[in-house]
Amino acid sequence: MSVLVDEKTRIVVTGATGRQGSFHLGQMLEFGTRVVAGVTPGRQGQEVSGVPVYDTVETAVEKHGANAAVVFVPGTLAKDSVMECIDAGVPLVVVVSEHVPLHDAMVINAFAAERGAMIVGPNTYGLCAPSARCKIGIPPNSIFQPGPVGVVARSGTLSYELVGSLTDAGLGQTTVVGMGGDRVAGLNFIDMLKRFERDPETKVVVLIGEIGGTAEEEAAEYVKGMSKPVVAYLAGKSAPPGKRMGHAGAIIERGRGTFESKVSALTAGGAKVAQLPWEVAPLVKEALKA
Amino acid sequence: MSVLVDEKTRIVVTGATGRQGSFHLGQMLEFGTRVVAGVTPGRQGQEVSGVPVYDTVETAVEKHGANAAVVFVPGTLAKDSVMECIDAGVPLVVVVSEHVPLHDAMVINAFAAERGAMIVGPNTYGLCAPSARCKIGIPPNSIFQPGPVGVVARSGTLSYELVGSLTDAGLGQTTVVGMGGDRVAGLNFIDMLKRFERDPETKVVVLIGEIGGTAEEEAAEYVKGMSKPVVAYLAGKSAPPGKRMGHAGAIIERGRGTFESKVSALTAGGAKVAQLPWEVAPLVKEALKA
């Protein structure tokens, strides 16, 4: 059993007939994920990679007992799709959609909190529990391998890079989760650190952060009390202050959220901070030995 | 201990320096009610009948541990005042204000539900627990007397009439509550019937209804399962269909909410329905003997 999903997780894909949705629906199936239904209004009766498509999430949940959803609709439509999933009783909603408006993200999170649902994202690559053969989202299938490392990250491709380097080094993963690159995100570092700390299969945690915001500083406080070793990598050391570097979060302002403040907070919390991407796997190996 | 309030109930009055608020604050004190603070923005430092006035409910609660509020502000300002009370942690808010807009009433109730607070009203005369010397709202002090009868009503003056007739007949009350005459109200008949059913001191319940809406019909369903006798009186027998009779609720539409449907539902539920106001006290007396 993994920390967020397991063999019994049954997934509904919203925006299933779109370019992104249909492609990744197939990729998830290939990974072994139990994708049970797709949803695109007006497309009920169609199939995507053999998976039936419905007009509403409600129907998909009713017919297939879906208990997780992944949202591929365009950003401005994501709010409606996520609320529909939550209202249909889906307890875990992974929002891959990019460019979700800030106020929509706040509404989604407030609605999820009211209904007791968990949001991952928006603008996330999703998550993967390799041993459960459950991947929800868009990361390449090839980079994962079952093993003892829990990974939580903000960036997508940087995660693939580092997860790939772990796998190459023979270090498999319990669960890999992307929080997404947006300023207002559902699941955060601490939510995941708590789950990893409780999970008997996770032996070491990798935290992949970046400049901007204070999520890493807050996580560092929690790391202090953890029994499991944490290895961190942070992107953005060379970024000049005050410039937006793609991710909305990656903006250095008001002396908070700098590379230095994150490194020193995490170090003080007891995490090992890798200076270069290829130092992560060796640090994890060391931590596993200790 | 009474069903909604008791000797430990400490009341804050909002709109305390207004004409209505200041008069009834005094009346409540005279009844023996523990009014601990008033609130009117901009009037902090003043007193009404010796009770200190503050700018915000927050401060009043902080300084005096108020655990109930009564709202006397004008209707269009009631939403803000009620939300302020709830946000300050007050669990019981009695809304005397008339002409509270319908959509405001819906917001107030949704906010109260989210925060676990109880709303009485709007457009209610309030409530009274004679043995606890606790009256919150505007009914005349003289009509009450401690005793075994629980009273729940929609209309104000009609309640005074009937409660007065009970008192005159030597039939005192455990608690008397007005739900208020508006179409969207907080506490309803069933909420109170449940409390009276549980309350060891209440031996018989008087339900005072009127035409319009379906609250009496719904209450009748609950009455069926009650162990305690219920006596009902309903106003509006002579009202012509489709005419508004003052209370927003008193409108007969679509064959629902008629006098006949209410009488037959309550009778079927096991309640004794009085045909004339002065028949209520004798029916209560009979019920107490049985």
Add this chain to the structure above:
Amino acid sequence: MKLYEYMAKGVLAEAGVPIPRGRLCRTPEDAAAACRDLGPVAVKAQVLVGGRGKAGGIKVADTPGEAEAAARQILGMDLKGYTVETVYCEQKLSISQELYLSLTFDPGAKRPMLIASASGGMAIEEVPEKAIVKRGIPVAWGLQPYMAYQVARRLGLGGTLAREFSDLACRLYRVFVRLDAELVEINPLAVVDGHIMAADARLNVDDDAMARHGDLPKTDESTPLEAKVRALGLAFVQLDGDIAVMANGAGITMATLDVMQHYGGKPMNFLDAGGGSAAGPTAEALAILFSTRPKAVLVNIFGGITRCDEVAKAIVQVRQQQPAATDVPLVVRLVGTNEAEGHAILKAAGVDAFRSMQQAAERVVALAGESLPVQSGQ
């Protein structure tokens, strides 16, 4: 406050709801001109009551001449007691399906509710319950597109129609909230050339919220007398009888009418002088009641906040100042604070005063000469 169809449609159009082209007309000539511009039209009486179609308030006209004739017939017509002063000429629609859609509130659930049906075009209370879809709307979040889309699917709509229905319902909901509406009703919601539009529209705004909608056009369905009493802030309804009644509080006023009717009296009105009302407006309202020349007047006051002596003084003063009042029998039932003083003042002025509601009702009915044999308890 109810808006006329043309006003409601104006509000909806501004909110992006598709409506047919139309024009408000005050004369038959206007209607002819409208038909020249719009082509064949429906000429629709603008009144605040429903069911005008059945009552002859809507006529179809294919030519300007027909439009003029139709308008001539409808303008000035009496529709359920209201005189038609304007007609709305609207392009004739070729409707392939009539749906129903409204937003109102659910008193039990204390939240807004969407009501829809695939059987539109008739009064919704005549549509069987199973053909109606109801959807409660969470106050905090409002009507979301997915909710409206689910309703559309349940109505059997698909494709473009389902999407248009969802979009229209969301726009309607924004109007419903923004204007503090009690009811927004589109009946029929018409399918025309494969698209959805509001072929009729009702919009009732909450009277208690009118203060924040100063920019809305005003309408009034009161009779002049009702308007006069309501201007005092009191609730008033004219009835068919001949005994004028006033009490303080809606419930007690209804109960007073019930009791009086029980003894054979015919109430002339419902006048709720308000539970906490002062002597001033009460007296003014009483003066108006006297001016309606009733057979008798019954005043039933439970003096809680207002003291009985103040009320008595006000009543006596009105009676003395109103020429019409002296001939009209007046019965007052008065209990509460300073009750004895109140009764003394009334008696000194020759007014019948009672402590018992029963006696007061019996007395006023007797004075009006309407007493019936009463069967006690039924």
Add this chain to the structure above:
Amino acid sequence: MKLYEYMAKGVLAEAGVPIPRGRLCRTPEDAAAACRDLGPVAVKAQVLVGGRGKAGGIKVADTPGEAEAAARQILGMDLKGYTVETVYCEQKLSISQELYLSLTFDPGAKRPMLIASASGGMAIEEVPEKAIVKRGIPVAWGLQPYMAYQVARRLGLGGTLAREFSDLACRLYRVFVRLDAELVEINPLAVVDGHIMAADARLNVDDDAMARHGDLPKTDESTPLEAKVRALGLAFVQLDGDIAVMANGAGITMATLDVMQHYGGKPMNFLDAGGGSAAGPTAEALAILFSTRPKAVLVNIFGGITRCDEVAKAIVQVRQQQPAATDVPLVVRLVGTNEAEGHAILKAAGVDAFRSMQQAAERVVALAGESLPVQSGQ
């Protein structure tokens, strides 16, 4: 998207927020005319960056002549890299107190936040934490008057000022939500003659929500080059170095810059070609990078969805079609699906291809002639 002060003030005024009288001016003559109408004015540079006051972008003028001279000085001025094209002439205020008020969002609590201080007029980050009042706002219910009033009281405001503050904050909140703002900031919120008004205004709209605000005026603070790349939907920032960099994904792009800098390279830009981007836009962006004449180019692609061979083909094509490209050393780090095929294509075209990020970074720095002795691990 940031709005200019005058645009933000226009939006606020429409929402009923009191602002000083003012006029947008494009020439010194306009400014003189504005001063004739408004009396003494502040002539304020309209730029999208903060701190313009300290930088000489605001001047007070008591006469039309002074206003003209001030505008002449400010128009065309370079303020933090932006040329001033317009000034806003606003009536000179006699301010008795300067407050601060803003609405933004709290990423931790995932909800809007009101920030206020009695110490306005300076950058809020320079105000001590204890002089700042923060109030989280529940998403479902929004900012309610009582919340804003509580804040006003904590700022020490009373009487009329507290009420006006509360009213203004609620109006501001409606703008904040309606316009999908990231930030609405009034600094200073000025007390003038005992009343509160917005003496300055910043309003930044969420770029991701621009599609639903087609009616807003558009502003752009990009350099022409940035605008060109962003038009492809990619994130791009110009930096001071000389090695052009492109990677796919914001995190990996930052990490690539970090690694390159670690080896002594100076990045010329940040270009995130997007985690899931296709070969097409990637190629177009690469072509733009070549056109900026860098010393070398580093491309770092983790081919997850996009196949490596497609990326390789696109890169080779760009290099062949761009005259400027052939002289510029190009290093490509490529891993993922169809990796071997990708490397073969690149090598055939004479492009340096690596599997290791480390080697690629070292190589591009060497090609640009910037290698430094590296201390491993630090």
